[in-house]
C-alpha cells in the first residue's frame with residue numbers, strides 16, 4: 001500500500017515537472033524586447049500604431065506565461081529554447097519597417113526566421129554593432145523567409161554571414177537589377193533561393209554552380225552545391 005502511494009506521488013511530481021517546463025527566462029525577456037521594439041518601430045512609422053499592449057497579445061509581461069506557447073514562436077522540445085519565429089503572421093507593421101537584428105541574438109537555437117506576412121512590412125535590416133555580420137551570431141539559422149516584404153538590394157549583404165543557411169526565400173520584394181549571385185556562392189549549405197523580380201534579373205553563371213530558372217511570375221533559383229566541397 002505504501003509503495004503504491006509512493007508511486008503515485010512520483011508520478012504526480014514527474015507530471016508537474018513536465019507541465020512546468022517552459023521557455024527560458026532570458027529568451028522570454030528577449031521576446032518582450034523584440035515586441036517593445038516592434039511597437040516603437042510601428043509608431044515611428046505611423047502615429048496611430050497600437051501600443052505594446054495591443055500587439056501580439058500572447059506575448060505578455062506575465063512571468064508565469066510560457067513563451068514557447070506564444071503566437072509565432074516555436075521552441076526545441078528538449079531545451080525549450082526558441083527555434084522558430086514567425087510573428088508577422090499575427091501582427092501588422094506599417095510600410096517598410098526596419099528590423100534591428102541584434103534583438104535576435106539571444107536566440108542561439110534559432111533555426112527558422114520567417115519575416116513573411118502581409119505585403120510590404122519590413123523594408124530593411126540593421127545591426128548597430130555587427131553590421132552585415134549580424135547573422136553569424138545565429139549559428140543554427142537554416143531558413144530565412146523574406147517573402148512578401150519590401151526589401152531592396154540593401155539586404156543582399158546580410159545572408160552571407162548566416163553560414164548554416166539552407167533556404168533563403170525572397171519572393172515578392174523590391175530588389176532590382178542583376179541578382180548578385182556571387183554574394184551567395186560562399187554559403188555552403190544554401191540550397192534554395194527564391195525570388196521574384198519586377199525588373200529583369202540577369203544571372204551570372206558560375207562554373208561551380210548550376211542555376212535552374214523557372215520563370216513565370218516568380219524566378220526560382222536553385223543553387224546546387226557540389227557535394228564534395230571540402
Ligand SMILES: *[C@@H]1O[C@H](CO)[C@@H](O)[C@H](O)[C@H]1NC(C)=O
Nearest residue numbers: 032036051052053060061062
Ligand atoms: C508590459 O511591459 C511594457 C514594456 O515595459 C509596458 O509598456 C506595458 O505597459 C506593460 N504592460 C502591462 C499590462 O503591464
Ligand SMILES: *[C@@H]1O[C@H](CO)[C@@H](O)[C@H](O)[C@H]1NC(C)=O
Nearest residue numbers: 072073074083084085086112
Ligand atoms: C512551428 O513548427 C510548425 C511545425 O513544424 C510549423 O508549421 C510552424 O510554421 C512553426 N512556426 C514557427 C514560428 O517557426
Ligand SMILES: *[C@@H]1O[C@H](CO)[C@@H](O)[C@H](O)[C@H]1NC(C)=O
Nearest residue numbers: 033037100101102103127128
Ligand atoms: C538594437 O538592439 C540592440 C540590442 O538590444 C540595442 O543595443 C540597440 O540600441 C538597438 N538599436 C536601435 C536603433 O534600436
Ligand SMILES: *[C@@H]1O[C@H](CO)[C@@H](O)[C@H](O)[C@H]1NC(C)=O
Nearest residue numbers: 086089114115116117143145
Ligand atoms: C512563412 O510564413 C508564411 C505565412 O504564414 C507561410 O506561408 C510560409 O510558408 C512560411 N515560410 C516557411 C519557410 O515556412
